[in-house]
Amino acid sequence: MSYILNIxxxxxxxxxxxxxxxxxxxxxxxxxxxxxxxxxxxxxxEEIIKETGITLRDLAAVxxxxxPGSYTGLRIGVSAAKGLCYALNIPLIAVDTxxxxxxxxxxxxxLIVPMIDARRMEVYSxxxxxxxxxxxxxxxxxxxxxSFENELQSIYFVGDCSEKCKTVLIKPNFIFLEDIKYxxxxxxxxxxxxxxxxxxxxxxxxxxPYYLKDxxxxxxxx
Numbered sequence: 001m002s003y004i005l006n007i008x009x010x011x012x013x014x015x016x017x018x019x020x021x022x023x024x025x026x027x028x029x030x031x032x033x034x035x036x037x038x039x040x041x042x043x044x045x046e047e048i049i050k051e052t053g054i055t056l057r058d059l060a061a062v063x064x065x066x067x068p069g070s071y072t073g074l075r076i077g078v079s080a081a082k083g084l085c086y087a088l089n090i091p092l093i094a095v096d097t098x099x100x101x102x103x104x105x106x107x108x109x110x111l112i113v114p115m116i117d118a119r120r121m122e123v124y125s126x127x128x129x130x131x132x133x134x135x136x137x138x139x140x141x142x143x144x145x146x147s148f149e150n151e152l153q154s155i156y157f158v159g160d161c162s163e164k165c166k167t168v169l170i171k172p173n174f175i176f177l178e179d180i181k182y183x184x185x186x187x188x189x190x191x192x193x194x195x196x197x198x199x200x201x202x203x204x205x206x207x208x209p210y211y212l213k214d215x216x217x218x219x220x221x222x
Contacts, residue, residue, distance in 0.1 A: 002060045004196060005045065005084070006188035009037045009077030010069025010097040011116060011160060016044040017185035018052055022193035026052050027186045037076045045080070059090055061201070063192030065183060066094035067210035068124040068138060069116055074209035082204055091201040093192045097210075098126040098138055101158055103187040104180045110154035111135065114183075117161045121168075124212055125159075140212050144168060 001020055008015040008029075014037045015029035028044040030036070049056060064081035067074050085092045101114035107130045115123040121143050127136035141147070145168045148155055154173050157165065158180040166176050195201070 001058070002193065002196060003054060003058050004061045004063055004093070004189070004192050005048075005059055006063045006095075006185040006192055007041070007045075007077045007081050008065040008097075008100065008183050008185040008188055009041060009073040010065040010067055011073065011182045012070075013182035013184060014040045014044070014073075015183075015185040016041065016048055017189055018048050018054070019189035019193065022190040024186050024189045027184065029184060029186075031182055035070065035073060037073050041076060041080055045084075056084070056088055059084070059088060061085075061091045061093050061192070061196050062088075063093035063095050063188055063195075065097045065100060065185075065188070067097050068118075068140075068212035069097050069209075071211060074211065078207070078209050082207070085204045091196075091199075092204045092207060093195050093200070094202045094207060095188050095191050095195070096126075096138075097183050098124065099128070099132065099134070100183040100187045100191060101180070102126070102128045102132060103191065104184070105156055105158055105177060107154075107156055110156060110175075111151065112156050112158070113148070115157060115159035115161045115165065117159070117164075121164065123159070123161050123165070138210075138212065145170070148174070 006017045013031040017027035098114040102112045112128040115125045126138045162178045
């Protein structure tokens, strides 16, 4: 048995899934405007362990979404994952947030562009083939009417930026799958297991989330 606990907190979706050999056994998640990750995450972990009848000692590894995404959300997820790995002396696996989001799309051909809102017209995005081969690395970009203009094949956009991006990305080959908004721990299951089989893990002590942009701390002017 290769039980892996998957934690996804990079966006508004607080999501936890227990998987065995890449197959999700149970997933609990909720997407709220108020980012209730701090309140929900540990409750979901406890509920999943209890409801599946295993113990924390049965876990072979913990996987966490590595970003990009919300600074606070990523910190909460990574802190929880590190704590479990340290206490249980098991490996930590980092999973690409945008790959997890793209994994929800099932198409025969074309490109998949997962996007996470970065405020105004900026997004965190990457480009994947229909078989989830990464065609362009993650970057922060400002979406304009000229974005992706040289691509002639169908492009499937997913993420929480559909409302703002579909107003400027209007070419006939641009398809917005608006039902797919957030990455989920459910899709992390197979991705983390594939990494586990290759011993593709990160250092529990030194791993940091991939924020993509520097976190800016502002102080009150009062």
